[in-house]
Amino acid sequence: xxxxxxxxxxxxxxxxxxxxxxxxxxDYLQTSQILRKSKTKPxxxxxxxxxxxxxxxPEYTKVRxxxxxxxxxVVLPPEIDLNEWLASNTTTFFNLxxxxxxxxxxxxxxxxxxxxxxxxxxxxxxxxxxxKKIKCTAPQYVDFVMSSxxxxxxxxxIFPTKYxxxxxxxxxxxVKKICRFLFHVLAHIYWAHFKETVALDLQGHxxxxxxHFIVFIRVFNLVDPKEICIMDDLSEVLxxxxxxxxxxxxxxxxx
Ligand SMILES: [Zn+2]
Numbered sequence: 001x002x003x004x005x006x007x008x009x010x011x012x013x014x015x016x017x018x019x020x021x022x023x024x025x026x027d028y029l030q031t032s033q034i035l036r037k038s039k040t041k042p043x044x045x046x047x048x049x050x051x052x053x054x055x056x057x058p059e060y061t062k063v064r065x066x067x068x069x070x071x072x073x074v075v076l077p078p079e080i081d082l083n084e085w086l087a088s089n090t091t092t093f094f095n096l097x098x099x100x101x102x103x104x105x106x107x108x109x110x111x112x113x114x115x116x117x118x119x120x121x122x123x124x125x126x127x128x129x130x131x132k133k134i135k136c137t138a139p140q141y142v143d144f145v146m147s148s149x150x151x152x153x154x155x156x157x158i159f160p161t162k163y164x165x166x167x168x169x170x171x172x173x174x175v176k177k178i179c180r181f182l183f184h185v186l187a188h189i190y191w192a193h194f195k196e197t198v199a200l201d202l203q204g205h206x207x208x209x210x211x212h213f214i215v216f217i218r219v220f221n222l223v224d225p226k227e228i229c230i231m232d233d234l235s236e237v238l239x240x241x242x243x244x245x246x247x248x249x250x251x252x253x254x255x
Contacts, residue, residue, distance in 0.1 A: 053234075054195065055194045055203075060194075060198065060207070061207065063207060064208045073215075074215050083172075086172075090153065093216070094149050094178065097182050097186060097213070100189065101189060104189060104196045105139070105142075107196050108138050108193060109137075110137040115135070115136075116136065116184065116188060117191055118188055120230040122191075122230055124184050126140075138188055142188070145184065149178050149181060175222060179217050179222045180227055183213070183231075186210050187231055190231070207238055214235045214238070
């Protein structure tokens with residue numbers, strides 16, 4: 001196999017736009033761009049912590065924006081380098097999960113969410129750079145996640161965009177860390193802000209984004225299953241591909 005390359009040429013050639021690879025046939029991503037416009041204030045205030053997992057009710061789990069097999073979407077294309085594919089998808093998921101959180105962020109305050117809660121009575125503590133655990137509110141936790149991930153994905157030494165530049169040895173470890181943090185944000189949205197998401201009629205986007213993300217991290221083994229088991233019940237329902245519909249439509253039809 002001929003792999004020789006001249007470094008002189010390498011500087012000239014820009015890499016293809018990273019997000020284009022991950023965005024193939026994802027109509028729901030485009031729809032996500034207008035999420036902010038559809039924001040209306042749901043009635044009432046933030047409900048108290050829910051014991052019941054409303055997001056598991058069939059009327060909600062059947063709502064998705066796409067009805068194709070998400071496994072096909074995450075598979076590594078033959079011509080693409082694995083690290084490039086991981087970088088592309090991780091960056092896309094970061095942007096989408098940030099956007100999804102922004103739709104409910106006005107309801108996620110230091111008063112309504114005094115801790116970073118998730119299913120199964122989970123309270124997540126942030127770890128600072130020295131490894132010290134910090135108790136913080138959910139919006140603070142999400143802010144820590146988003147700013148630290150932003151810092152990593154825009155660091156040219158970690159997520160290189162210039163042709164010929166190598167990924168560092170720490171790349172995979174950092175991608176795993178990012179995915180673990182992004183999962184926490186999704187888990188909090190489901191646990192503490194699902195009613196508001198439904199009031200905004202965005203549960204289809206959330207379900208699709210969640211299922212796509214879970215399929216991605218499972219296929220590439222990016223998060224220890226023990227770290228995400230608190231949401232296994234939802235993952236099982238959402239990640240199974242829907243039965244083929246005789247009337248091919250973009251939306252899963254409701255009965
Ligand atoms: Zn919250």
